Amino acid sequence: MHTPEPEPPFPPLPELVTPGEVAALFGVDAKTVTRWALSGRLPGVRTPSGHHRFRRHDIDRLLHQSGSTP
Amino acid sequence: MHTPEPEPPFPPLPELVTPGEVAALFGVDAKTVTRWALSGRLPGVRTPSGHHRFRRHDIDRLLHQSGSTP
């Protein structure tokens, strides 16, 4: 017995997507998505191995962003 | 710096999470998380049976290394 685990472990489940997914959503090459991440234009998380993962929420927002760049 | 470090009365409770949880947080497969641990990329504890447990603090730190929404 070692299961006191209350049960509130995952409040925000960030759905992360791969560069390939983002590339398909934006209609660009996966390498371009990686360039965005490296340039700091696209926020996301990085795995300890250097791979990129992006939040679907952010991607969705950019996709639905019907405005001009400030 | 001057940190008297008051030595806590008893050791802090390390919140340990399973490979599956870490995998969900990073958007990768659980096996990948195990591979990180075996490669020494991800600090963690190992049970006598060979199962991995990671500190939520370490995972959180790696996740928070990158922000969101620019």
Added chain:
DNA sequence: CAATAGTCGGGTAATTAGGGAC
């Protein structure tokens, strides 16, 4: 003890990162 879910271990195909050039 029986059953379920999660994890481990190995193997293979697909994806990704990185560089460099057009």
Added chain:
DNA sequence: GGTGTCCTAATTACCCGACTAT
């Protein structure tokens, strides 16, 4: 300046069966 394609090396995802933990 930004994007797509080439190549190589590294990493990852999914397959299986077996074990552990609850």
